[in-house]
Amino acid sequence: MRILLIGYGKMGHTIERLALAKGHEIVGALTVEDADQLATYTADQVDVAIEFTSPVAAVGNILTCFEKKIPVVVGTTGWLEHLSMVEEKCQQLQGTLFYASNFSVGVNLFFHFNEYVAQKMQHYPEYQVQVKEIHHVHKLDQPSGTAISIADGILKHYPQKQGWKNEVSQEQDVLSVVSKREGEVVGTHIVQYTSENDTFELHHIAHSREGFASGALLAAEWLPGRQGIYGMTDLLQL
Ligand SMILES: NC(=O)C1=CN([C@@H]2O[C@H](COP(=O)(O)OP(=O)(O)OC[C@H]3O[C@@H](n4cnc5c(N)ncnc54)[C@H](O)[C@@H]3O)[C@@H](O)[C@H]2O)C=CC1
Numbered sequence: 656m657r658i659l660l661i662g663y664g665k666m667g668h669t670i671e672r673l674a675l676a677k678g679h680e681i682v683g684a685l686t687v688e689d690a691d692q693l694a695t696y697t698a699d700q701v702d703v704a705i706e707f708t709s710p711v712a713a714v715g716n717i718l719t720c721f722e723k724k725i726p727v728v729v730g731t732t733g734w735l736e737h738l739s740m741v742e743e744k745c746q747q748l749q750g751t752l753f754y755a756s757n758f759s760v761g762v763n764l765f766f767h768f769n770e771y772v773a774q775k776m777q778h779y780p781e782y783q784v785q786v787k788e789i790h791h792v793h794k795l796d797q798p799s800g801t802a803i804s805i806a807d808g809i810l811k812h813y814p815q816k817q818g819w820k821n822e823v824s825q826e827q828d829v830l831s832v833v834s835k836r837e838g839e840v841v842g843t844h845i846v847q848y849t850s851e852n853d854t855f856e857l858h859h860i861a862h863s864r865e866g867f868a869s870g871a872l873l874a875a876e877w878l879p880g881r882q883g884i885y886g887m888t889d890l891l892q893l
């Protein structure tokens with residue numbers, strides 16, 4: 656497959672290595688310095704684009720891919736406040752987008768178990784639920800996209816909570832999502848239930864970026880030929 660990498664940082668380099676090992680071709684790898692080059696690519700040259708850039712760049716790149724009819728896999732987090740506009744544009748321009756806050760298969764299993772546990776635990780009000788995430792100090796967005804997905808999964812089953820806040824909160828109608836930035840931590844997510852008597856946790860630790868990169872490549876192999884917006888539940892049998 657001919658892949659265009661939009662964003663050639665930590666994720667772009669990891670995806671390139673895995674893609675070449677699988678026999679794919681990298682037709683271009685764009686950074687912030689040559690971002691304007693995206694407009695020069697056409698669907699005749701590119702089977703799929705993979706976008707891992709920054710929260711401020713993602714939406715513009717997605718819309719350009721829609722205009723060019725290039726299917727795009729997006730891993731960039733921190734832009735979801737624009738999702739409804741992107742959905743409208745996708746329909747209007749007959750675009751193709753695959754978005755996941757986290758492409759790792761392990762984290763997507765975690766999402767599944769998280770909802771199962773929340774569904775049970777909301778009947779036990781003596782347990783306080785909290786989401787924690789730890790990432791490297793270079794991360795631009797907070798809380799992580801994965802932590803927001805986890806929080807949304809819990810809130811589906813906690814009608815007594817009105818939403819989440821990115822702080823430690825004792826308010827019963829708020830779900831606390833706590834963020835820490837430490838060294839080069841790849842990505843750690845914890846859901847913690849605490850009562851006076853005990854604590855139990857769901858805990859996911861990414862050991863490297865390869866899990867994210869291989870999931871993004873699976874999505875890129877699956878996406879061409881489709882139209883609309885997709886995510887990991889469309890790809891994985893969970
Ligand atoms: N969904 C997932 O599974 C994962 C998502 N991420 C997210 O992916 C994004 C990127 O992460 P990293 O690779 O670690 O960041 P990074 O900072 O190492 O790399 C970002 C790259 O994007 C480039 N860039 C910035 N603006 C651009 C533009 N307008 N056009 C083209 N290139 C542009 C930069 O020059 C750089 O090469 C972040 O939002 C991060 O949260 C990271 C890991 C996994």
Ligand SMILES: O=C(O)C1=N[C@H](C(=O)O)C[C@H](O)C1
Pocket residue numbers: 732756757790794795798799800801802841842843
């Ligand atoms: O910025 C990162 O590095 C990561 N970002 C994603 C997120 O915001 O959830 C996924 C992963 O945790 C790594």
